[in-house]
Amino acid sequence: MSQAPLLQVEHLKKYYSMKTGLFSRAAGVVKAVDDISFQLESGQTIGIVGESGCGKSTMGKTILRLIEPTAGKVLLDGEDFTALQGDALKRARRKMKLIFQDPYASLNPRMTVRDIIGENIDIDRTYSTRQEREDRIAEVMEQTGLNLDYMDRYPHEFSGGQRQRIGIARAIVLPPRLIICDEPVSALDVSIQAKIINLLKALQRDMGLSYIFISHDLSVVKHISDRVGVMYLGHMMELADKRSLYANPMNPYTQALISAVPKLPGETVREKIALSGDVPSPANPPSGCCFHTRCPHAMPICAQEQPELKQVGEDHFCACHLCKACAAAS
């Protein structure tokens, strides 16, 4: 590909300092996102999976600069998004939108659907006449499967699935290039979840959108993504083309994660890899590889040295001391 990718994330870091005591002495840092890099091509979807507290949502917000990154760069269309200020930042932000997990908390309860969707237009002053604004709102409502009669209703009058559609309509009213979807279907029932996923896929096809799809549900991520990254305690453990990742997971954490999903009959049942213990606290992460305390294959080196993300196959990257392919690549 001659063209630069739509989004390049380079060594993105977000550290929070912990304060303690009366004079707020620094007591340490929480590395919520630690050295994450990946690229996203236009029209593609990258899925980010991981358990709670692994930093996947923080990463999404840091890319958008809703949270300022501690270090690292985000390049959007080749432009350094992290260095932008003022009007330039506002303009660049038009290209990136966010859809939230909780459709109950992410819509202003005192605004009508018309105003929730139209707010973007008002801020951006895209259309000069009222009629154009109204037409555009009606257009996206139709596109996202919302009944036009509901335009003047308030969010509490809608079900969870419909609210998520309002959230999506709001995100696409000024067509963005990239939408960061932060657990958009986790709060929904399976049959509603299927409808929202189909809608997201249809919009991607029609508008050429790119998605960063953050979720803890491995089967949903597999369905919607082209590439998948697995995060654990702020680190990217494995990043690969989805077929390669699910068919041939290299990192012991990915293997355990995939094996832990309750399967339906007819699905390939791998041997269950039982992980003992809980995810360590990000405030007090283990030395070396962050996963070594729960890893069934941990070796002495794992406690000392942090493995780097290395290429182990065509579009397959893995951070693990153990994996033979990693060793061969180094």
Next chain:
Amino acid sequence: MSDIILDVKDLSMSFFTDQGELPAVNRVSFQVEKGRTLGIVGESGCGKSMTSLCVMRLFPSPPGRIVGGSILFHGQDLTKLSKKEMRAIRGKGIAMIFQEPMTSLNPVLTIGKQLTEAIMAHETVSKAEARARALHMIDLVGIPMPEKIYASCPHQLSGGMRQRIMIAMALSCKPDLLICDEPTTALDVTIQAQILDLINRLKNETGTSVMMITHDMGVINEMTDTVLVMYAGQVVEYAATGELFSRPSHPYTTGLIASIPSLDREEEELNVIPGAVPMLYELPEGCLFCPRCPYATDRCRKERPELSEIAPGHQVRCFRYSSDGKEERP
């Protein structure tokens, strides 16, 4: 068969509200055998939790009231017991664990206090014996250093640990039936695998029967022996788990299974069930599922189907199957 522990017959529970009588549980019948697991699956609002709360007599009353049917636990009808008699059964004969372990533990009491309280409420044991039993239970659910946990408060524990404590508490009086209401929905996949494994192991060791309420078909497949599929307060399908997955027969069951993205297969678009679950105050006249059913006929819109047995032990509520078990496809 004498080893039927729980025999629920034609159970109906309604809420009496301003909108009239809302049938939350509508003539539900099922049986739980000793040492077996029954699964109840369905989407939000289908009445699966209410059914389990009826068995515990813990549903909100008023406005809820059992309006018909019986719940025979060891031959004793729970619907006829006084509050005091029911209290003796809760915890001792039937125990329950809930979805959110944080809200079901008392935040200001130590784990030890809460565990011994349950034991001493049901059995005449000394404090020292209760303490020894509590420590044994903590050990049994696989938590290291029981002494330390015994003295901790719930907020000091992780979600997985809290759910283990709930299981320890539920099993401390050796109940004959354990009701698990979405026990792993709030937990991460690797922790979910640990908890499901624990429930299975303890079930085999103690011979307790389990009622597993979940929306996750994968959990149903891996954990249960028989399944009840519920929709809008009614049982729409009741079968052995293997039979249900090899021959799902109600259009709702097939739709539900088809709308789950698979870890193995790749599909461009997920199957969806059109429409939404009806509200209890606007139930359709005929079959409750007919507005969303692809096979609906005039008869479905006028008459409500009854459960009919289409194979030994396999019941379906649908006109497509006549009472002699033959499938009538239009």
